[in-house]
Amino acid sequence: MRYAALLMLFCSQCFAGEIMLDLGATHFSQAGNGIWYQEGFPYDLHMTSPSVALKYYTDKSEDGWQFGAGYDYIGKATSSALAVGEDWNYNANSPTHCNGACLPLSHWYGSGEVDGVFIAARKNIDSWIIEGGVMATRPTWHEVVPDFVGCYGCAPQFGQETHDNKIMYDPFLSVGYRITGNVAFLLSAIPTHAKGDAVPGIYKGYSPTAALEFSF
Secondary structure, three states, rough: OOOOHHHHHHHHHHHOOOEEEEEEEOOOOEEEOOOOOOOOOEEEEEEEEEEEEEEOOOOOOOOEEEEEEEEEEEEEEEEEEEEOOOOHEEEEOOOOOEEEOOOEEEEEEEEEEEEEEEEEEEEEEEEEEEEEEEEEEEOOEEEEEEEEEEOOOOOOOOEEEEOOOOEEEEEEHHHHHHHOOEEEEEEEEOOOOOOOOOEEEEEEEOEEEEEEEOOO
């Protein structure tokens, strides 16, 4: 997907239009309690990340329409947590947060990224911008547990799991306001779900991205 930037630059030499660079930040929608962290035990989640997008759009039509494509680095999230190693042992509603005696707590370290390519249309209405299209993303997630304990009396073992990062196709939507002739502010709802297997990401659904867009 990262070769999309080269494709955008190539397109700008072949067709009239605009190159746009979006610089901003994504705040990932957080997966629920029990997915790589357990409320009641210590955890630390980093769910906000810098984001960058490179786009190519055709020149505006007389009625304000543009059509284009681009690459979007949506961002990276990380997590660290102390948690029991088996779901049957965890009970969010218990005073001890466990069913019976708690297993020894293990350390859980996770990280993942989301990026994607997209095709889109945008409508310019005076200073307002409405943009929407379809995005292909391939979210990743990798979890490392250096001291996993899966039963009472078991010795800690090293473990790791990786999300099966298949390509996913979803709609997205952005609304923006043009500050100057070549600078705009955009607020977007971007697909960030990493699901479909037993190792989901810590992000889910759609996540908001806020960015300044520079047109060239």
